[in-house]
Amino acid sequence: MKLIAAYHKGREIAMISHLDIQRTLQRAFRRAGLPLLYSNGFNPHPQLSFATAAATGMSSDCEWFEVQFSEDVSPEEFMCRANGAMPNGLSVSDALVEPEGFGSLSAKLRAAEYRVTLTFTEPVSEEALRAVLGDMLSGEIIINKRTKSGVRPVDMRPYILRVSVGPVEGETAALFVLGKLQADGGLRVDAFIDALLERLDAHAAYEIHRTHMYFAEDGLLPRLPVE
Amino acid sequence: MDQTAFNRLLARVEKPARYIGGEWNSIIKDDAEVRFALLFPDVYEIGMSHLGSRILYHALNSVDGVACERAFAPWPDMEAALRGEGLPLFSLETKRPLGSFDVLGFSLLYEMCYTNILQMLDLAGVPLMAKDRAESDPLVICGGPCVCNPTPVAPFMDAVLIGDGEEMTLELVEAVRRAKQSGAGKQALLKELSGIRGIYVPSLKTDETIVVRRIVKDLDKAPFTGKPIVPYLNIVHDRVALEVMRGCTRGCRFCQAGYIYRPVRERKSETVMELARQQIGCTGYDEVSLLSLSTGDYSEVHELVPKIIREMEAGKVSVALPSLRVDSELANDLSVMQTVRKAGLTFAPEAGTQRLRDVINKNVTEEDILRATQDAFSAGWSSVKLYFMIGLPTETDEDILGIAQLARAVSRQFYELPKEKRGKGLRLNVSVSTFVPKPFTAFQWCGQVPAEEIKRKQELLRGALKGVRGAELNCHYSLLSVLEAAFSRGNEQLAPVLLRAYELGCRFDAWTEHFRPAAWSQAFADCGLSEETYARREFSPEEPLAWDFVDMLVTKAYLRQEYQRALCGETTPDCREHCNGCFGARYETDCRLS
Numbered sequence: 001m002k003l004i005a006a007y008h009k010g011r012e013i014a015m016i017s018h019l020d021i022q023r024t025l026q027r028a029f030r031r032a033g034l035p036l037l038y039s040n041g042f043n044p045h046p047q048l049s050f051a052t053a054a055a056t057g058m059s060s061d062c063e064w065f066e067v068q069f070s071e072d073v074s075p076e077e078f079m080c081r082a083n084g085a086m087p088n089g090l091s092v093s094d095a096l097v098e099p100e101g102f103g104s105l106s107a108k109l110r111a112a113e114y115r116v117t118l119t120f121t122e123p124v125s126e127e128a129l130r131a132v133l134g135d136m137l138s139g140e141i142i143i144n145k146r147t148k149s150g151v152r153p154v155d156m157r158p159y160i161l162r163v164s165v166g167p168v169e170g171e172t173a174a175l176f177v178l179g180k181l182q183a184d185g186g187l188r189v190d191a192f193i194d195a196l197l198e199r200l201d202a203h204a205a206y207e208i209h210r211t212h213m214y215f216a217e218d219g220l221l222p223r224l225p226v227e
Numbered sequence: 228m229d230q231t232a233f234n235r236l237l238a239r240v241e242k243p244a245r246y247i248g249g250e251w252n253s254i255i256k257d258d259a260e261v262r263f264a265l266l267f268p269d270v271y272e273i274g275m276s277h278l279g280s281r282i283l284y285h286a287l288n289s290v291d292g293v294a295c296e297r298a299f300a301p302w303p304d305m306e307a308a309l310r311g312e313g314l315p316l317f318s319l320e321t322k323r324p325l326g327s328f329d330v331l332g333f334s335l336l337y338e339m340c341y342t343n344i345l346q347m348l349d350l351a352g353v354p355l356m357a358k359d360r361a362e363s364d365p366l367v368i369c370g371g372p373c374v375c376n377p378t379p380v381a382p383f384m385d386a387v388l389i390g391d392g393e394e395m396t397l398e399l400v401e402a403v404r405r406a407k408q409s410g411a412g413k414q415a416l417l418k419e420l421s422g423i424r425g426i427y428v429p430s431l432k433t434d435e436t437i438v439v440r441r442i443v444k445d446l447d448k449a450p451f452t453g454k455p456i457v458p459y460l461n462i463v464h465d466r467v468a469l470e471v472m473r474g475c476t477r478g479c480r481f482c483q484a485g486y487i488y489r490p491v492r493e494r495k496s497e498t499v500m501e502l503a504r505q506q507i508g509c510t511g512y513d514e515v516s517l518l519s520l521s522t523g524d525y526s527e528v529h530e531l532v533p534k535i536i537r538e539m540e541a542g543k544v545s546v547a548l549p550s551l552r553v554d555s556e557l558a559n560d561l562s563v564m565q566t567v568r569k570a571g572l573t574f575a576p577e578a579g580t581q582r583l584r585d586v587i588n589k590n591v592t593e594e595d596i597l598r599a600t601q602d603a604f605s606a607g608w609s610s611v612k613l614y615f616m617i618g619l620p621t622e623t624d625e626d627i628l629g630i631a632q633l634a635r636a637v638s639r640q641f642y643e644l645p646k647e648k649r650g651k652g653l654r655l656n657v658s659v660s661t662f663v664p665k666p667f668t669a670f671q672w673c674g675q676v677p678a679e680e681i682k683r684k685q686e687l688l689r690g691a692l693k694g695v696r697g698a699e700l701n702c703h704y705s706l707l708s709v710l711e712a713a714f715s716r717g718n719e720q721l722a723p724v725l726l727r728a729y730e731l732g733c734r735f736d737a738w739t740e741h742f743r744p745a746a747w748s749q750a751f752a753d754c755g756l757s758e759e760t761y762a763r764r765e766f767s768p769e770e771p772l773a774w775d776f777v778d779m780l781v782t783k784a785y786l787r788q789e790y791q792r793a794l795c796g797e798t799t800p801d802c803r804e805h806c807n808g809c810f811g812a813r814y815e816t817d818c819r820l821s
Contacts, residue, residue, distance in 0.1 A: 011234065015234055024251075024457075026511070027512065030513070031509065031510065044543060205235050207234065
């Protein structure tokens, strides 16, 4: 049987890579004594797959994944047992039974929402931030994307669905960014923020937190809010 | 530092998980009477793979009022970030600056980590030389196999712990606790420490000082690793490690571990099984490794191995068996091991001819080796590593060519098997390292073979291995083995060299990308010394040695006798068969085998 679940990645482990988190979850599930289903073959590994990777440096409330078990495990039992074996900063925040023939999470993934907390080196005005953002979003946003075949200019504007400005106080500001996120690509929030800072001609350190993931159709999982 | 600032610092370095802490089973104590920082002078992935540190972490944290936290040498990117921000090196558990701990304890596993001791002390803001430290500075101590000759690092240490650390470290911590409670000064504390068996206090050394190695008698009763920490990062030995046995009875004359961990002590097979279940349960690891110097000699090996493999397999846990010797009766166990992953097998003939194997007392014949590789090939293995040393005492070109002949015989054996009965293509890795004479071995008096001669021998071997199907020679010449030889048999004159090398930027010397041979040569030259001369030093068996004041239990007279036998090509039998009297009369009773 399959469960769909979401894990929370706290700020204290934001700098842990996706690969390390993946291994950590597997070991936590083993510690919890959950009946993981293993792949066949020479080097059996638990059947665990993720809607998308959680970037190193990002924290999150909503990293959806699928896990397969050899016996029935209820979502409640899964959450309870898994959370008893999780290191600090990591927890399962949601779980539900995956219906037969559901398909893969990564194929259904459409978008994600982020909260970006910026700390500028100097006080920043909300008006200036809004003005530069408005200007930026009204045209192309070209960034240089590094690919296997070298550096290539890419317009990231089509990946941005919505940006809103949160509280701005002194040197700190918050942005809420809704961006496309699909198996074939998505918004690189850090690249967008870097581009914004360049246009603002300002320096800031920032933290990115994924607040929601949105999926196509079905109704089981969060759907993209209607604009 | 708050989380935001900390994450910002981490964003600047490669592998931030090295510095985050908070791993499953790590222990945080908010209040403690004594804070002990367990330090490893290499990166996290290496240090977390060290079983001894894990044992001490558990043993120390099991004591009420004692908090043991960890720190590892920061990689140069992190060192630069810390210096740039003016931040001190901190512990992983509570992020406390190391300077605020009561004790800083280093594990010294190989000589080429010594510059990182200085790097860590420096980043902690603790004076490097023991004599420059104030009452308020932490007590700086070290232990581990390197300290059987503590002289090169002694001036940096307040105390050196020689031998098994499980009990001695706890006694030291209790002495520190009492000193803190009573307000006794560091001098009084050091005086007390020097009275504990196994503890050497360099500042109190006199001509009469003899430090006797500490041993733990019963491994079944000794503390082990408790609930081992499960790192986020993929560390070098990322699995449950179970020590089945300490010490080795073989008596290979080049092997320091073989002499300095005597007598052999075993954990009962039931204790090992119990530990395996408990540790798999509390870590979630899917691999267990059975550790010892020679697992094939473990008296219950044929009972334990199949049993642990079967039981672990049921929970999708595989079992790794490093250090299985060539002449162990492998065949039966190998057939069981077929069910687990076929990782490469390593055999260590060490030398190419029977003559030289007799000199080094590696009591393994060519037949033993070929029988073992035959078993392995028939059981489906196709990747085999043969490990040798060159530069051994009495070695001639014939011995070097013997390495190639042995490799040829193993290769032929593989290709003579019918195609359907053997694996795909043979991968025969012939790995050759340069012999480093070590203190407390039968070869402690021998000088290292000079660099040019080693290079010539390597080329000779390279030529002789041409045309051996499937063989791949793995040998590099490095100044590293010269430095290792200089420091392992070094003396206090090398402490200023270490300081100078550190000033010249030497760090992480065991890492090829950071090793700076030119800086090392300069450091030696600046101190009026030469690393080559140090490495080549030959001692007469009668002259005093820098490490004579350390009593490792095996007597100097016994080592001298072994050296003489080596030169005559006489072997010494495994002491399980017959006590060879290596402890002399004084410590006979410390060895249950005698």
